[in-house]
Amino acid sequence: MTTKNPPNLWTVIHESSLKHVDGSRADMTGQLERALDxxxxxxxTVQSLPHNVGATRPQACSPFSTFRSRRTLTWMSN
Incomplete structure (x- = not known):
């Protein structure tokens, strides 16, 4: 992601994933700092899907991959 011509990355992270604690406080801090960097x-591009959006489409809750061009890759996994 830091090369001269990196691929584009667009990810949507559910709010609950950002709040879920798994590991020590130091582990969680490190993971969130890495995500921010x-x-x-x-x-x-990083977007957060808030809790208050209600039910989501099944496609948004299942793993999927989309390859649109040589420079753009979309991939999702839960």
């Missing part, structure tokens, strides 16, 4: 890269 990655989100700051010019080729990366």
């Amino acid at each position: 990655t989100a700051r890269l010019r080729s990366v």
